Amino acid sequence: MCPISRRTTIFRNSVFVIAVFLGFFVAFTQNVEAQSCCPSGFVAGEVIVGFAPGTTGDRVSEIASAVGASVIRLIFDWETGPAYLMDVPVGKELIFASLFESYSEVRYAEPDHIMCIPELPPCDCCPLGLICPFVFPCPVVDEPNISVSPVSQDFGPISIGSSAFQVFEISNTGGADIVIGTVTLSGTDFTIKQGKDTCSGKTVLPSGKCTGEVIFSPTTEGLKNANLSIPSNDPDTPSLVVTLTGEGTLQPVFDDCQEDFWACDFIDTLYYSGITGGCSTNPLRFCPDQLITRGQMTVFLITSLRRSSNTCKGRFVDVPIGHLFCGFIERLADDEITGGCSVNPPKFCPDDPVTRCQMAVFVEAALGNPPNTCVERFPDVPILNGCCGFVEKLDDDGITGGCGGSNFCPIDPVTRAQMAVFLVAAPEPLSP
Numbered sequence: 102m103c104p105i106s107r108r109t110t111i112f113r114n115s116v117f118v119i120a121v122f123l124g125f126f127v128a129f130t131q132n133v134e135a136q137s138c139c140p141s142g143f144v145a146g147e148v149i150v151g152f153a154p155g156t157t158g159d160r161v162s163e164i165a166s167a168v169g170a171s172v173i174r175l176i177f178d179w180e181t182g183p184a185y186l187m188d189v190p191v192g193k194e195l196i197f198a199s200l201f202e203s204y205s206e207v208r209y210a211e212p213d214h215i216m217c218i219p220e221l222p223p224c225d226c227c228p229l230g231l232i233c234p235f236v237f238p239c240p241v242v243d244e245p246n247i248s249v250s251p252v253s254q255d256f257g258p259i260s261i262g263s264s265a266f267q268v269f270e271i272s273n274t275g276g277a278d279i280v281i282g283t284v285t286l287s288g289t290d291f292t293i294k295q296g297k298d299t300c301s302g303k304t305v306l307p308s309g310k311c312t313g314e315v316i317f318s319p320t321t322e323g324l325k326n327a328n329l330s331i332p333s334n335d336p337d338t339p340s341l342v343v344t345l346t347g348e349g350t351l352q353p354v355f356d357d358c359q360e361d362f363w364a365c366d367f368i369d370t371l372y373y374s375g376i377t378g379g380c381s382t383n384p385l386r387f388c389p390d391q392l393i394t395r396g397q398m399t400v401f402l403i404t405s406l407r408r409s410s411n412t413c414k415g416r417f418v419d420v421p422i423g424h425l426f427c428g429f430i431e432r433l434a435d436d437e438i439t440g441g442c443s444v445n446p447p448k449f450c451p452d453d454p455v456t457r458c459q460m461a462v463f464v465e466a467a468l469g470n471p472p473n474t475c476v477e478r479f480p481d482v483p484i485l486n487g488c489c490g491f492v493e494k495l496d497d498d499g500i501t502g503g504c505g506g507s508n509f510c511p512i513d514p515v516t517r518a519q520m521a522v523f524l525v526a527a528p529e530p531l532s533p
């Protein structure tokens with residue numbers, strides 16, 4: 102005797118549930134004796150195909166031929182009696198066409214026919230596009246599934262000496278944890294930004310994400326190519342590869358910032374990072390020698406920190422609602438990077454130029470750094486100068502070494518070009 106498998110038993114216990122949803126179904130069975138054994142790789146069972154009320158005998162015949170059935174089992178319910186079951190040989194079903202059209206209520210009936218079907222049938226292998234609840238539904242296996250955005254990146258033309266950045270987001274859209282190996286990068290002039298790889302060696306839970314950032318810094322002219330390789334335990338994509346391209350060029354970004362200008366590389370990096378669009382669009386200019394105001398400075402700082410501006414509430418009397426920089430100024434104040442230029446009344450002085458002394462305070466406060474203990478490193482910044490600790494911290498961070506002659510020039514106004522250097526030379530999180 103060839104025993105009916107446990108899967109068949111499970112099927113029998115669930116037929117009623119299937120029946121309630123289908124409203125009417127037909128079971129195709131191969132007419133084999135229960136005691137005959139199935140060949141290797143096959144198990145005994147039944148395949149069920151559901152039909153809506155009113156299905157014609159012609160349609161049933163068509164499906165029966167498609168699945169190779171030898172017997173059609175009709176199961177329907179009399180209104181006043183128990184379930185009625187009838188086995189009809191294929192080829193004779195048209196005689197009973199009226200039964201298909203008249204009865205739709207389905208009730209559980211213990212099947213006594215079996216057929217040999219593959220032990221691992223293909224998923225969703227339903228004949229002629231029907232939705233079929235097979236005896237052995239394909240198991241749902243939880244597996245990791247890795248994806249990355251963007252799937253490729255063309256940095257385009259980047260001026261030599263400058264840098265462009267791209268953040269990549271790796272996601273787990275599967276049902277099991279993704280274990281990511283070490284993310285690597287091949288090719289010249291491309292690097293993974295230090296401290297920005299949150300993926301290498303990490304386990305990402307289902308629906309979880311991690312990020313990494315790539316820098317393109319061309320050193321010579323011409324097209325550049327690289328591959329970002331992300332290894333993981335995804336069985337379908339054990340190594341996900343992101344294609345990177347870019348071009349090194351001597352062509353300047355801004356008309357008024359040529360390649361031989363001392364701050365050109367810093368300015369171009371701000372542009373490629375989306376921190377500035379310049380001071381003019383047609384032609385594209387940066388106005389590097391123009392003094393930067395306190396209001397303009399807030400935009401540079403908040404944008405560099407990748408933060409958004411606030412909704413203006415009129416916090417400072419000289420920055421009313423509707424002021425061009427109000428949202429940025431109030432975000433800077435809310436983040437405790439500045440308290441303004443006056444407490445009573447509260448003012449910000451948005452049109453005043455930023456001095457080098459003030460710039461030191463703004464930059465180090467934005468970085469979240471306390472001031473150093475002043476040791477009068479610069480002769481023109483004595484201990485009594487309130488900026489001294491911030492100025493010397495700025496020097497320690499390698500952002501600036503002063504203005505020449507061992508001095509810092511604390512009261513000199515800052516130009517837009519100098520501002521670019523302050524931001525690009527600064528460490529995380531202020532640096533592009």
